[in-house]
Amino acid sequence: AFCLDAATGDEVWNKDLKKLYRVSTPTWGFASSPLIHGDKVVYNVGSRGIALNKKTGSLKWKTGTGTSGYATPVPYDHRGTEAFIMFGSSSAYGVNAATGKQLWSKSFKTSASVNAADPVLYNGKIFLTSNSRDGELIELNGTSTRSKWKNRNMRIHFNAGVVIGDYFYGADGRIERGNTVRCINMKTGKTEWTKSGIPCASITAADGKLILLSRTGYLYVAEASPSRFTQLAKSKVLSGTCWTPPVLANRSVYVRNSRGTLYKLQMSEMVVEPQPLAVHITGSRLEFSWPAKGDFILESTYALGQAADWGEVGSGTAKEGDRHVVRVRPSAAQQFFRLHSE
Numbered sequence: 001a002f003c004l005d006a007a008t009g010d011e012v013w014n015k016d017l018k019k020l021y022r023v024s025t026p027t028w029g030f031a032s033s034p035l036i037h038g039d040k041v042v043y044n045v046g047s048r049g050i051a052l053n054k055k056t057g058s059l060k061w062k063t064g065t066g067t068s069g070y071a072t073p074v075p076y077d078h079r080g081t082e083a084f085i086m087f088g089s090s091s092a093y094g095v096n097a098a099t100g101k102q103l104w105s106k107s108f109k110t111s112a113s114v115n116a117a118d119p120v121l122y123n124g125k126i127f128l129t130s131n132s133r134d135g136e137l138i139e140l141n142g143t144s145t146r147s148k149w150k151n152r153n154m155r156i157h158f159n160a161g162v163v164i165g166d167y168f169y170g171a172d173g174r175i176e177r178g179n180t181v182r183c184i185n186m187k188t189g190k191t192e193w194t195k196s197g198i199p200c201a202s203i204t205a206a207d208g209k210l211i212l213l214s215r216t217g218y219l220y221v222a223e224a225s226p227s228r229f230t231q232l233a234k235s236k237v238l239s240g241t242c243w244t245p246p247v248l249a250n251r252s253v254y255v256r257n258s259r260g261t262l263y264k265l266q267m268s269e270m271v272v273e274p275q276p277l278a279v280h281i282t283g284s285r286l287e288f289s290w291p292a293k294g295d296f297i298l299e300s301t302y303a304l305g306q307a308a309d310w311g312e313v314g315s316g317t318a319k320e321g322d323r324h325v326v327r328v329r330p331s332a333a334q335q336f337f338r339l340h341s342e
Contacts, residue, residue, distance in 0.1 A: 001034070001043065003057060013057035017045050021059075024067040026089060027112065031070040035084070037097060042084060044068045048093045048102060049086045061100035069115035070158075076121055078103055078140070085126060089113035092128055094140070106138055106145045118160040120168065122186045131157035131174050137189065149189030153182055159202035159245050162210070167192065167226045171200040175215055175243060183226050195229035202245035213237075213246045213255055219265070227322065230291060237263060277339050285327045288313075288337065292324045296339045304336060313337070 003012040018025060023046040032044040041054040047064030071087035075097070082097035090113060094103035108115060111132035120127040122137065125148060129135035135154035138145045154161075154172050157179070161170025166186050171179035181195040181203070201215040205224055209232065212220040217238035223230040240257040247254040253265045277298075280287045288298055299310040318325050 001041075001052065001057070003041075003054070012055075015052065015057050017043065017050060021046060021050060021062050021065065023047075023050075023065050026067055026070065028070065028114075030068070031116070032068070033072040035073040035075065037075055037082075037084075040097075042073045042097075044071060044073050044086055044088075048088065048095050049073060049084065049100065051097075051100060063095065063100050063102070067113065069113070071116055071118045071160075074119045074121065076126075085119045087115045087117075087119055087128070089115060092119060092126070104140060104143050104145060108133065108136075114157070116158045117156040120160050120163055122163050122168070127163075127168065127186070129154055129156045129160075129170070131155045135170075135184075137186065151184055151189045151191065153191045153194070154184055158243060161203050162205045162224075164205055164208070164224045167224075169203055169205070169210055169224060171203060171212075175201050181212065181229060183229075185226070192226045193228055201243050204246055204248060206248050211246050211248070211253065213242055213244075215242050217242050217257065219246065219253070219255065225322075237265060277337070279337075282327065284329060286330050287325060287327050289320075289323045289325045290339055292319050292322050296324075298324075298326050298337060299340045300335055300337045302331075302333055302335055308336075310338070310340065 001015045001017055005012055030045055035042040036054060039054060040051045040060050042049055042051045045068050046062060047066030050062045051060040053060055067089040069087040069089050074085040076083055076085060078094055083103055084095050084097055086093045086095055090109045092106045092108050108128055110130040115130050117129050125137050125139050127137050134150040134152040136150045137148040139148050154170055156170050157175045161168055168184050168186050172182050173179045179200045181198055181200050183192040185192055199214045199216055200212050202213050204211050208224050210222045210224050217236055219235050219237045221233040237255055238257045240259050242257045244256045256262045278289045298313045300313050301308045301310045313326055313328060
C-alpha cells in the first residue's frame with residue numbers, strides 16, 4: 001500500500017500489508033481498490049479487511065489472516081452505525097467502520113473463490129453476485145441475513161453494474177467469453193430485457209444513460225430504460241483488452257486498457273447512431289415518428305447534393321409515449337426527409 005502526494009507524486013508512506021499482517025494472498029493477488037472513509041483508508045485484505053490511518057499508514061484495525069475476495073469495500077449505514085461490506089473469498093461480511101468488528105456474515109461460495117463484483121446497495125438491501133453463482137438480493141436481519149430473491153441471469157464476473165431507480169443494469173457472464181447485458185427488476189428479481197452481441201466488460205451511468213465499455217475497446221451509450229436496450233452512440237476508443245470501468249469526471253470519460261493506456265474523452269466525440277424513422281400516411285398527412293431519445297430533429301429539403309438546403313420540420317412536433325411524432329401535409333414537389341443530430 002502506498003500513499004503519494006497528489007501534487008508532486010512524492011511518497012508519503014508505504015506498508016507491506018502481507019508481510020506486516022501475515023494475510024493470505026488470493027489466487028490473482030490483491031485486486032480491489034482502497035476505500036477512503038473519514039480518517040481511514042480501508043482495504044479488502046485478510047479475513048474481513050484492514051484499515052489504516054490515511055495520513056500516517058498506522059494500523060486502525062485488522063480482522064484476521066484469512067483470504068479476501070477481489071471486490072472493493074462498500075460503505076453503508078447499519079442501523080445508524082457506519083459500516084463496510086467486505087466480500088471475502090467465500091462469504092460477505094458487514095464490519096463496524098470504527099472497530100472492524102463483524103456485524104453479520106453471508107456464505108457465498110463460488111468457483112475458484114472469485115468474489116470480485118462489488119456488492120450493490122438497494123433500499124437497505126444488498127445485491128451479491130459472481131460469475132459462477134446466481135445473483136442474490138439479501139436483507140439484513142440483525143446479525144443474520146435473509147434472501148429476497150435469486151436470478152441466474154445476472155452472474156457478474158468483475159465489474160458491478162448500476163442501480164437506477166428500481167432497476168439494475170449489469171453484464172452477465174464471464175468477461176473473456178463475452179457478457180450479455182441485462183436489466184433486472186430489483187423489487188422482484190425479474191429479468192426485464194437481455195441484449196446480446198456486446199462483449200461488455202463494465203457499465204456505469206450518468207444523466208439517465210448507460211455508458212458501457214466493451215472488452216474490445218468500444219464505448220457505447222444507451223438509454224437506461226427497463227423497457228428495452230436502446231443504443232444511442234458507439235465509438236471505438238481503445239485497442240487491446242479493456243476490463244477497467246469507464247470513469248466520469250468533470251464532463252469527461254476516462255478509459256483505460258490492460259496495457260495502461262489512458263484516454264480522456266469528451267462525450268461530444270462519440271459517434272451518434274442513426275435512429276429508425278417510421279413513416280405512415282394518416283388521411284391527408286404524412287406521419288413521421290422516431291424514438292424520443294437523444295437530440296434528434298426531423299429535417300427536409302427539396303433537393304440533394306450541393307443544392308440541398310436542409311431545414312427543421314418542427315411544426316406540430318409531439319411526444320407520444322416513447323416516440324416523437326410529426327405530422328405534415330405532403331408537398332406537390334419532390335421532398336426528402338432525414339433525422340439529424342443537433
